[in-house]
Amino acid sequence: MPMENKPFSRLSFLPRLFFTIADHAQGLRVLHAIDAVRAEQAGQRACPSLNAPGNRAVPGPAGISPGRGDDTRADTGENVQPGAGPAVGAGDHPPASALFGFLSPPGAGAAMGAVWWLALMRALQESTALPFVHLLDCGASPAHALLALSHGQRLAVLAGDDRQGIAARAAFAAEGGTLAAHSPPSFDLIAGVHATSSLVAYIRHGYCE
Numbered sequence: 001m002p003m004e005n006k007p008f009s010r011l012s013f014l015p016r017l018f019f020t021i022a023d024h025a026q027g028l029r030v031l032h033a034i035d036a037v038r039a040e041q042a043g044q045r046a047c048p049s050l051n052a053p054g055n056r057a058v059p060g061p062a063g064i065s066p067g068r069g070d071d072t073r074a075d076t077g078e079n080v081q082p083g084a085g086p087a088v089g090a091g092d093h094p095p096a097s098a099l100f101g102f103l104s105p106p107g108a109g110a111a112m113g114a115v116w117w118l119a120l121m122r123a124l125q126e127s128t129a130l131p132f133v134h135l136l137d138c139g140a141s142p143a144h145a146l147l148a149l150s151h152g153q154r155l156a157v158l159a160g161d162d163r164q165g166i167a168a169r170a171a172f173a174a175e176g177g178t179l180a181a182h183s184p185p186s187f188d189l190i191a192g193v194h195a196t197s198s199l200v201a202y203i204r205h206g207y208c209e
Helices: 024-046 072-076 114-125 142-150 163-174 196-205
Strands: 017-020 100-103 132-137 155-157 178-180 186-188
Touching: 017 024, 024 100, 024 114, 024 196, 114 132, 114 142, 142 155, 142 163, 163 178, 186 196
Parallel strands: 017 100, 017 186, 100 132, 132 155, 155 178
Antiparallel strands: none
C-alpha cells in the first residue's frame, strides 16, 4: 500500500500531506502532481458557471491552496519564483502556509545522514515556490538525531524513549525543533507506486484511489 499508517499524534503545526521519498526524481514527481492539482483548482475557481445566477465563478474544491483571504496571487503562486518557498525543517516550526511535507526513508538519518537529506531538500526547494516541511527519520539512534540537529535539521523522528532519547528530545526542544516519536502517515513513493492517479488522489483527498 502506498499509504503508510503508523501510530502518530499529529502535531498541530504539521501539514496534512506527507510524501516519503528517497531521491530527487521522487520529490519532483510530488511537486509536479501538486502543481497539476493546484492548476486544476485554480481553473475551477476562475471558470464561470453557465448555470449560476449572474454568471459568477464556481468555487474550486477545498484543497492544498496556501492563500489567505481573497488574494489570488498568493493562492496560485503567481509572481513567485521557484526557490522562494522555504523548506522548513532546517529552521523554526513551519508556517501555517506550508502545504505538504517530505519524509525520509525509515532510519535514513543513521543510514544516509543529515547532510544527504538536507542537500536533497535544498535541491527540491530550488524547484518550487511552495513552502514545505521535511522530517528526517533517525530510526532508534539518538546519536544520529543529535548529529542531524547539529547540521540544522529541526524536525526529525526518533523511535524509543530511553534516557538518551529523552535527552535528544530536550536538545531539539531547546533549539526550537521537534523530535517526534513516530513518523506521520505518508504517501510512500519508495514503494514503487507508479500510478500518477493515486498520487493525485492523495493530494486531493488525503487517501489513495
